[in-house]
Amino acid sequence: MFAARQDSMPTSSTTLRSPLDDLFNQASADITLRTSDHVDLHVHTQILSQASPVFSTILSLPQPQACGQAAGAVASDRPVIDVSEDSKTLRPLLRLCYPVDKEVITDLDHIVLVYKVALKYEMDWPLRLLERDDLIGMAPRSPLQVWAIAAQSGAEELARKACSEIRRGASLTSGKSGPDVLDTMLEEDKYDSLQGVRAGDYFRLREYLKDGDDSGHELLQSDRGVPFTYPKRHFVPHISSPDLYVYGRASSDVKHCVHGAILACHSPILADKIDAAKAVQSTTVSATSTEHLESGTSAERHLPVLELDVEPNTLHNLLAVCYKGTEALPDTLSSLAALVAAAGKLGMTQVRALADVAWQTAASENALEAYFVALQHKLESYAATAARKVLEKPLERGWYTSAMESSPAMAYQRLLDYYQACARRVNEELRRVAEHCRTQVARKSVSVYDRGRYTTAAVYDRERITNYLQEVGRKTTTEGPVAGRDDELSLTALLRRTCPGGGEDSHSSMWPPSYSDYSHNLLNTMLDTGATLQSSLDDVIAKVSRIPLQSGRGVWSNQGVLQVTLEIAS
Known part of the structure; x- marks a missing residue:
């Protein structure tokens, strides 16, 4: 981000330039910000510290003194801090921190760059000024881009203004809904505006554009604090005499006492790591003071130490499953996905197989959450399976999961694209089948004599089946490409469509008109009998099996059910 350093005299390849205005070239300035394009901006630490808690922290540390300055500098002993921003971006931002007129910026991309740097340095006052004076004014012309920057920064009012402009644009477009207009904007933008945006905020934008009701609903996630961290847990094996310390990524203060032989049995990769740790232990004296065993004994022993690149809570679950099997499996999709990924990386085949079964069960109950969680843990094949399961429900009818809040918006967009592509393909196939039915039935239609005239039978039957299939196809875009299709497309459903409920068309059918x-x-x-016959047989058999067994001969009960009896042989 930036680095304070002892400055050296500039070389010909890094010639430093003075700032273009007097504001950042004052004699009273006591620190220099050197930009990526080698411009020195001389500023006041008190103003910078008040404007940015990030700078306040770095400036509270001792700063090295500079040995040389660029031409035009008014002091040679100022500390120099290198920053990654160029002067075109940093200068207008710093002007917002001073009680002077701000620099007028008319280009949206330039405003966005300045805004993002203000976010980086946590400059609340410049952020508010940019929102109020620049971005809100840009919303009518570039509502999608303004919403994106608002979503990245958590600016609710700015996001609401941008969403209103997108919806207003939809109202001016004949025949297009809010989501349709949004999709067009995204295609023209090549989806760049979704970069850095959370799926949860993108979901709320689409819901807002569908419903048109913005009362009492936040468009952006309100809680953008520190992510949840699991409490530190020590794993205590139920077998005595552990001989190895294991700890996870960045958690050396939580060491688990385990048995190397048990871990080695689960993974050849761990077996090699354990052998290496033991070799190191046998030739060197541990720098760590003697630690008590997790079993509660007070014996002092030096044990080999093994560090694994696994998140601490996942490591605890891995060890628990190694010792206890399925009873130790976690019950949340996030923990199961982390377990699957870690077990795969460490070559723990049996642990992964157990976690995989548990994952499949949990994922079938909430396919949408499973999709996002799998992507978060880079389990692409699991995400693909979950996406296929998502097709069984209406996706864009408020289906939400909290996993969206920690997932990128592009993951949700890819799911929407997949869902809509499947819906289109299903609709096209049903239309093809419908046309095939119309053609086939037309070839074999017959005439029947009814009520003094001949009519072409099957004309109405043919149209009923065709129209029905087309109707089912149209519903795929709103109700899901797979949802309910088994029942709607069964032979039973198709046959029922040939049975009109009466009316004028009931006589023009393949069924004999007279009856x-x-x-x-x-x-x-x-059809009703066939649909229920097997289950009714299963029911009566189940009732018989519940009759208690008793010695003696079989007798008929008053319900007509034979009571099954046993002959007890001596």
Whole structure:
């Protein structure tokens, strides 16, 4: 980000330039910010510290003195801090910290750059000024880009203004909904605006544009604090005499006493690591003071130490499953995904297999959460399976999961693209089948004599089936490409469509016109019977199996059910 250093005389390849205005070239300035394009901005530490807690922290440390300055500098003993921003971005931001007129910026991309640097240095007052005087004014012309910067910074009022402009644009576009207009904007933007945005905020934007109701609902996640951290837990094996210390990533203060042989049995990778740790232990004296065993004994022993590149809570779960099996498996998708990933990386085949079964069960209950969690842990094949399961429910009907708040917006966009592509393909296939049905039935239609005239049978049946399939296809975009399709596309459902409920068209059917009502009733009765026959047989068998067994001969109960009896042989 930046670095304070003892300055050296500039070389010809890094010629330093003086600032272009007197504001950053005052004799009273007591520190220099050197930009990436080699411009020295001489500023006041008191103003900088008040404007930015980040600078306040760095300036509270002792600063080295500079040996040389650029031409035009008014003091040679100022400390120099190198920053990664160029002068075009940093100068207008610093002007916002001083009680002077701000620099006028008309280019949105330039405003966004300045705004992001203000975010980086946590400059609240410049952020508010940029929102109020620049970005809100840009919202009517570039609402998507303004919403994106608001989403990245948590600026609720700015996000609401941008969303209102997107919705206003939709109202001016004939035949297009808010989400349709948003999709067009995103395509034109090549989805750049979604970079750095959370899926949860993107979800709320789409919901806002669908519902049009902005009362009482926040568009951005309100809690953007420190991520949740698991409490430190020591794993205590139920077997005595552990001979190895294991700890996870950046958690050397939480060492687990375990048995090297048990871990080695679970993973050849760990077996090699354990052998190496023991070799080191046998030739060197541990620098760590003698530690008590987790089993509670007071014996002092030097044990080999093994550090694993695994998150501490996941390491605890890994060790627990190694010792206890399935009963130690975690029950949340996030913990299971972390366990699957860690077990795979360490070559713990059996642990991964157990975690995989538990994951599949949990993922089937909430496919949307499973999709995002799998991507967070780089389990692409698991995410693909979860995405396929998502097709069974309406995705864009308020389906939300908290995992969106820690996932990128592009992950949600890719899921939407996949979902809509599948819906289109299903719709196209159903339309193809519908047209095929129309063609096939038309080839084999017959004429029947009814009520003094001939009519073409199956015309109405053909159209009913065709229209029905087309109707199911249209619903795929709103109700899901897979949801309910098994029932809607079954043979039973298709046959029922040939049974009109009466009316003028009931006589133009493949069923004999003279007794079509009887035919329809017969077909529906057979379909109902076939749908329930097997389950009814299972029910009566289950009732018989619940009759208690007793010695003696079988007798008929008053319900007509034979009580099963046993003959007890001596």
